[in-house]
Amino acid sequence: MSSYVIKVFLYEVEPLIWRRFSIPGSATFADLHRTIQKAMGWNDEQAHQFRHGKGKSLTSVIADTREQVAPGDKFQDEKEITIADFVGRRRLPLRLMYRYDFFDDWTHELVIEAKDESGDVLKMLGGERACPPEDCGGSFGYKECMEGYAEWMDDDYDPEVFDPGRVKL
Numbered sequence: 001m002s003s004y005v006i007k008v009f010l011y012e013v014e015p016l017i018w019r020r021f022s023i024p025g026s027a028t029f030a031d032l033h034r035t036i037q038k039a040m041g042w043n044d045e046q047a048h049q050f051r052h053g054k055g056k057s058l059t060s061v062i063a064d065t066r067e068q069v070a071p072g073d074k075f076q077d078e079k080e081i082t083i084a085d086f087v088g089r090r091r092l093p094l095r096l097m098y099r100y101d102f103f104d105d106w107t108h109e110l111v112i113e114a115k116d117e118s119g120d121v122l123k124m125l126g127g128e129r130a131c132p133p134e135d136c137g138g139s140f141g142y143k144e145c146m147e148g149y150a151e152w153m154d155d156d157y158d159p160e161v162f163d164p165g166r167v168k169l
Contacts, residue, residue, distance in 0.1 A: 001026050001120040004083050004112050008036055008098065010131075011107040012139035019127035020113075021169060024120030025084030029062045029076075032083060036098060036108070038169050039124060041131040046101035050078070050110070058097055062086075087112060104138035124167040130159050 002025050009018035019039040023032060029050055037044040049069075051058035060074045062081060069075045087094060092115065098108040132142040146159060 002084070003116040003119065003121045004087065005114045005116055005125065006032075006110060006112055008039070008108050008110045010040075010139075011109065013132070013142060015129060017127075017129040017131060019164075020125040022116055022121050022123045022125060023083060024122060025082060025087070025115075026120060027083050027122070029078035029081055029083070029086070030064065033064075033078065033098075035122065035169055036100075036110075039127065039167055041167075042100070043134050045134060046103070048098065048100045051097040051099065052095075083112070087115070101135075101138075104135065104141070106132075106138060122169050124164045124169055126164050127162050127167075130157065130162050132159075133157060 003022040004025055005020065005022050007018060007020045009016055017040075019036075021035060021039055023035055027035070032050075033048055034044065047065075047067075049061050049063035051061055053060050059072065060076070061069045062076045062078050063069065064078050066075050092112055094112040096110045096112075098110045100106045100108070132139075132145075136142050136145055
């Protein structure tokens with residue numbers, strides 16, 4: 001089996017926060033969600049979904065429940081679709097949107113960059129900057145934290161530090 005190289009980056013945060021990893025083609029989108037959570041450093045405490053489609057019409061939703069799917073959107077269960085099934089015969093790169101925590105509304109672009117025929121490997125490949133803390137108020141709240149307006153911010157948090165070698169996928 002082969003793997004896919006995926007890059008995920010967070011919208012509306014400067015400088016850019018991103019991660020790159022390889023994941024087996026046999027992995028489901030539920031597995032992909034858990035991998036993104038570990039790669040970003042989050043705790044998987046909130047709802048999530050993947051959206052894709054043509055152009056700006058992202059009406060196809062891959063998620064764990066229909067609960068957050070709007071009428072007219074096409075739903076697929078994340079436990080039933082693999083990365084390889086999703087890619088199929090389409091040309092790479094493929095872009096999707098990954099939303100996490102609908103209240104804070106963390107929006108990520110996910111790019112399936114390449115297929116790797118060397119085996120089915122789950123591996124962290126790179127990234128930059130620490131992920132924002134869970135429940136810090138989305139991109140707006142995070143910007144306020146970085147400007148010193150949030151007293152609750154952990155003194156040990158360093159937004160510049162990310163070590164791919166310490167991530168256990």
